[in-house]
Amino acid sequence: MMRVLRPVIIIAGLIFIWQIIVWLSGAPHFILPAPARVAEAWWAHHATILGHAGVTLLEIALGLLFGALLGASSALTLAYFRPARRWLLPVLVASQAVPVFALAPILVLWLGYGIASKVAMATLIIYFPVATNFYDGLRRTEPGWADLARTMGASRWTLLTRIRVPAALPALASGLRVATAVAPIGAVVGEWVGASAGLGYLMLHANARVQIDLMFAALLTLACFAVIIYFIVDTGLRRALPWQPDKLPAEQEE
Amino acid sequence: MPQKTLSASPQPAPGISLSGVSLRYEGVYLFKELDLCLPAGQCSALLGPSGVGKSSLLRLIAGLQPFEPGGRVTIAENEAQQTGKTSANIAYMAQQDLLMPWLDALGNVTLGARLRHERPDHARARDLLHQVGLTDYQHALPATLSGGMRQRVALARTLMEDRPIILMDEPFSALDAITRLRLQELAAKLLRGRTILLVTHDPLEALRISQRIFIMAGRPARLSEATLPDGETPRDPADAAVLHHHAELLRRLSTADAQP
Numbered sequence: 001m002m003r004v005l006r007p008v009i010i011i012a013g014l015i016f017i018w019q020i021i022v023w024l025s026g027a028p029h030f031i032l033p034a035p036a037r038v039a040e041a042w043w044a045h046h047a048t049i050l051g052h053a054g055v056t057l058l059e060i061a062l063g064l065l066f067g068a069l070l071g072a073s074s075a076l077t078l079a080y081f082r083p084a085r086r087w088l089l090p091v092l093v094a095s096q097a098v099p100v101f102a103l104a105p106i107l108v109l110w111l112g113y114g115i116a117s118k119v120a121m122a123t124l125i126i127y128f129p130v131a132t133n134f135y136d137g138l139r140r141t142e143p144g145w146a147d148l149a150r151t152m153g154a155s156r157w158t159l160l161t162r163i164r165v166p167a168a169l170p171a172l173a174s175g176l177r178v179a180t181a182v183a184p185i186g187a188v189v190g191e192w193v194g195a196s197a198g199l200g201y202l203m204l205h206a207n208a209r210v211q212i213d214l215m216f217a218a219l220l221t222l223a224c225f226a227v228i229i230y231f232i233v234d235t236g237l238r239r240a241l242p243w244q245p246d247k248l249p250a251e252q253e254e
Numbered sequence: 255m256p257q258k259t260l261s262a263s264p265q266p267a268p269g270i271s272l273s274g275v276s277l278r279y280e281g282v283y284l285f286k287e288l289d290l291c292l293p294a295g296q297c298s299a300l301l302g303p304s305g306v307g308k309s310s311l312l313r314l315i316a317g318l319q320p321f322e323p324g325g326r327v328t329i330a331e332n333e334a335q336q337t338g339k340t341s342a343n344i345a346y347m348a349q350q351d352l353l354m355p356w357l358d359a360l361g362n363v364t365l366g367a368r369l370r371h372e373r374p375d376h377a378r379a380r381d382l383l384h385q386v387g388l389t390d391y392q393h394a395l396p397a398t399l400s401g402g403m404r405q406r407v408a409l410a411r412t413l414m415e416d417r418p419i420i421l422m423d424e425p426f427s428a429l430d431a432i433t434r435l436r437l438q439e440l441a442a443k444l445l446r447g448r449t450i451l452l453v454t455h456d457p458l459e460a461l462r463i464s465q466r467i468f469i470m471a472g473r474p475a476r477l478s479e480a481t482l483p484d485g486e487t488p489r490d491p492a493d494a495a496v497l498h499h500h501a502e503l504l505r506r507l508s509t510a511d512a513q514p
Contacts, residue, residue, distance in 0.1 A: 147348070152365065162368060243395050244355075
């Protein structure tokens with residue numbers, strides 16, 4: 001019961017604090033609109049907002065798919081080929097020294113105003129946490145398992161696919177969780193730099209026309225979608241890895 | 255694949271001999287030009303203080319630990335072990351159960367076959383789980399089993415490999431006293447006829463289930479053999495002769511431990 005109630009209470013609390021700030025500060029509605037005003041704006045523009053949200057959602061989903069695939073295959077390459085570790089790992093780390101945001105204008109220049117540049121942005125942002133977490137997991141195979149597999153006559157490849165990969169799946173899952181949490185950033189930043197659709201574009205557009213209530217409505221929609229995507233991915237990962245301990249021992253007593 | 259007798263190995267178990275084997279760890283010799291002969295079809299226990307190199311010696315025989323050139327590990331008179339190469343004659347059982355948490359008991363028992371891309375013999379695996387008393391736990395994940403049960407699954411997995419040589423590295427040391435006694439008995443019964451090297455720090459365990467006892471001590475380590483009471487294994491821990499030998503072994507081990 002509390003599991004359902006808790007998020008409702010948290011949201012109600014946040015809205016309440018928001019309303020109090022509006023009352024206390026006396027900010028005009030074009031600086032900080034009250035919750036009711038934002039709700040009204042959302043309802044008035046819900047078709048537009050949801051249409052743009054669909055675009056952003058597609059960008060995030062495709063970014064997650066490509067980022068996860070690329071990240072996982074990089075991690076596997078690094079884990080299996082020793083030369084790859086020496087040559088690619090520094091490149092991987094160095095690639096993260098370039099802020100992905102700084103790449104956004106270049107990506108828009110190359111890939112255009114459509115969703116391709118945003119998917120590329122999201123992919124780039126998602127790639128790193130997936131690759132590093134999964135590679136870390138692959139590197140930390142319990143040495144005893146490797147010994148056991150060798151005495152059983154397993155080849156290096158079999159050791160990787162049958163033991164190291166399943167053992168590293170929880171690490172991959174935590175990489176995917178981080179990736180899911182940051183994925184909307186990639187898509188929205190891409191939309192800010194140059195787009196004709198998406199929630200980021202809508203926010204920028206509303207801001208320019210001083211439709212601050214619409215901007216807030218779009219922002220809240222983005223936040224809702226981000227939370228929902230995270231929840232779906234998290235639940236999916238838990239279901240996929242039932243052997244992984246779900247809770248910390250201290251939590252289990254609850 | 256024809257059904258094999260489960261309690262005895264298919265062909266006479268080969269013995270193991272080591273000659274002039276040396277191993278260095280961070281520049282210090284753990285053992286130097288060590289010779290050891292493990293008789294075929296018997297259980298030999300290797301006792302000694304921790305850190306003396308018992309596990310390294312076992313891993314070296316298993317082909318998991320490379321050693322200095324010049325030494326020789328021979329199995330079955332004809333197969334010279336190459337350093338760092340595992341043998342198809344050997345099954346390995348470690349202190350931790352090493353069960354894969356994502357596989358159920360049956361999946362863990364048949365792991366070897368799947369790692370070699372063979373068809374797992376599920377009937378035999380079920381039979382082995384039955385022999386170790388886990389008939390009703392075939393589909394249980396390791397996390398839901400107790401420490402003793404997990405180690406029984408590991409024992410069944412070792413038996414499933416059906417190798418004539420079994421190397422066991424403190425296989426029961428993480429268990430409580432009663433579970434340990436039961437598992438020792440079970441292992442002694444099910445592994446009879448195979449060549450076994452049992453690394454242990456528990457002299458009573460060595461006395462219960464082995465036919466030979468070697469004590470490893472010093473740096474570089476030397477081996478010496480201890481005497482054993484007469485009688486079949488598993489020996490009764492309450493037996494006067496066993497207790498007498500136990501006291502004697504403890505005395506020898508504590509002097510061994512005192513040496514620098």
